[in-house]
Amino acid sequence: MATIRVILALASTNKWQLQQLDVSNAFLYGDLSEKVYMTIPQGLRGHGSSQVCKLKKSLYGLKQASRKWYEKLSDLLISCGYKQSHADHSLFIKHNGDEFTALLIYVDDIVLTGNSAAEMAQIKYVLHSNFRVKGLGALKYFLGLEINHSVDGIYVSQRKYCLELLTDSGMLGCKPCSTPMDSSLRLRQDDLSDLLDDPLSYRRLVGRLIYLTTTRPDIVFATQQLSQFMAHPTKSHLCAVRRVLRYLKGYPSKGLQFKRDTPIHLIGFIDADWATCADTRRSITGYCFFLGNSLVSWKTKKQNTVSRSSSEAEYRALATSTCELQWLTYLLNDLKICCSKPAALYCDNQSALYIASNSVFYERTKHLEIDCHLVREKAQAGLMRLLPVPSSYQLANMFTKALPPHLFKSNVSKLELIDIYTPPA
Template sequence: MVKTNHLHQNDSELYHDPVSYRQLVGRLLYLTNTRLDITFVVQQLMQFMVVPTVLHHKAMTRVLRYIKGTPGQGLLYSPTSTIQIKGFSDSDWATCPDTRKSISGYSMFLGDSLVSWKSKKQNTVSRSSSEAEYRALAIASCEIQWLIYLLNDFQVLYKHPALLYCDNNSARYIAANAVFHECTKHVEIDCHVIRERLNNKLLHLLPISTSAQVADIMTKPLEPTLFKNNLSKLGVINIHLPA
């Protein structure tokens, strides 16, 4: 996805065949089950299923060209990964030009293998970047708890805390602060969600630099070099290219 282009409603004339646009987006959505590299852009294209424009179709065509050029690209799972859940949570504040809602994204690893990922527009508008990050943390913590339940259902005992990385200092401070004050009262439910999991030792909330935040690829378009670096960190390889 072109980093400088921000898709929005009524950004150009209407596309002449909206039915084919919806069909293609539906196929791309199915493909995100294995191709995490298109998760964010498909989430963006889905916002315009009702009234797609020429620019929306152009952006989708770019995705199709990318997929055609990388048929051998996918996740590589190591046979020697440890049983340790690691999560990376991120958000892009007020990124939607139509609603000013933020985008939440997370990447969940079991050892060195990526097993779960998501890119989703938040349900409500956040009044600060910290609030947007905190809502993303709450969603990521719920995913961690579900993965632990899933491991237990598979008779894989998982007792030590998972690791959740966040690059926003304010969000981590709010999670550690037991006192609610006026500026956080409107996100009190999300505060309780993440604090309950922290107090129960379900997870540890750890800092990470923005440059090492691999969940960035789920929340915003990236420059080609940074995009490829993130893919390699997520365990994505192209079997058609030399090692």
């Protein structure tokens, strides 16, 4: 794919006009058919009780503003020949032979990329003709993400965001640690330590950590564990958050590298930690997907139901990752990218692999029949190949459990997480 070149910030106007209409004796805004009422603005005088305000241009914060804005922008792009991706509705794509152009939209910010300079100039002209548009040049900073370009590829990090988090939490001068979570720690809801006097500070910290996981898969498991205690956080939970911050202090600039010469081949690693939740005894699902050598998707999530065996927990994780693989395949198809060979899913549980290839395990599979059919049908359709992998080489281990320092460093080194701000040893 071509390097992302331009980011356009669409500055929505905050100007609005009033038109006096004899409709009712109250002020209303938005669509007249909905009659959403507002109080009279302070200082507005000289209007009778039978006059109302008709909104001519949308304002931020109005109920229908975001929907109307997206509707107008998407209609404009579709009229210019762009197609909306079914895998991601915020992605618009246009193909013309070998030429390719894509727009990725977040509210009123747009990332524009492609290999046709003429088409990119044309769509910028169309956007500028219909909206107030400001071109910011090559993509360097977007929604807290820092993008660096080199001859080898693209490097994405959240260094500034991470340093601001450490500064705001007062942890910028702390002593760093080697892992984000103690491997012997088991957090639970009914902790014996005291509740926090200010739970909002805990919630803010965890919320900011969740956004940091956009480029930091090494703290995903710790953040998932900490986010379970938002309602009633205790001092021990806060200590665990501070350990994550201490880990970030040692590696604030780590980010993901996307190489230009990587092969187009999807590879996934799936794991589950059986009954790991001390409160509910539910298992943890973890997976990560690589496009060639570049990490493109990862997740840690508690399973919705209690699994009766480790095989069941692993198979549920396999079904979840299969759905993610299907979504990635749809996205690559929308981008007209063909993989060189079927995707490979690596699982370290032999029983789960046997269930996927054997439809006769009635006693062990009748209570998870839907998951069995899903994985088996996708495997038979050629979407993926299910392959065994030793637990020592299972990269998804770090997404399901807290690892000791040596194993954690070994796994992180294989995720293409690098720090371009630190000179090589």
